Amino acid sequence: MRTARTADETKVSQRVGQNIKRIRTARGLSGRALAELVQGTGHRLHHTSLNTIEAGANSKGGQRAVTVDDLVAISAALGMRPEQLLAEPECAVCLGFPPAGFACTACGTTTPRA
Numbered sequence: 001m002r003t004a005r006t007a008d009e010t011k012v013s014q015r016v017g018q019n020i021k022r023i024r025t026a027r028g029l030s031g032r033a034l035a036e037l038v039q040g041t042g043h044r045l046h047h048t049s050l051n052t053i054e055a056g057a058n059s060k061g062g063q064r065a066v067t068v069d070d071l072v073a074i075s076a077a078l079g080m081r082p083e084q085l086l087a088e089p090e091c092a093v094c095l096g097f098p099p100a101g102f103a104c105t106a107c108g109t110t111t112p113r114a
């Protein structure tokens, strides 16, 4: 019998964590600042939990995997759709989301200043 946790499932949570960290960093947000934005959506997420999510679930370490509720709240806090955080980034440098007001040197994507 297959276990619920597959290698692929771990990979997706790791990719989500990497995407969150990349986008958070690109926007100049600290982990604490993003956690506060997430809490503003009504979802309880401590910044240490966010750190763990960004590090990615690790079957050996038994770390906390990103939940669907986390994913939806974090994407809302970032003004993005959940599937954007699930997807393999289109650009390895900016993930398709360069910081506001900047153009990505790798893919040329620009993000209008908010």
Ligand SMILES: [Zn+2]
Pocket: 091, 092, 093, 094, 095, 096, 097, 104, 105, 106, 107, 108, 109
């Ligand atoms: Zn780019």
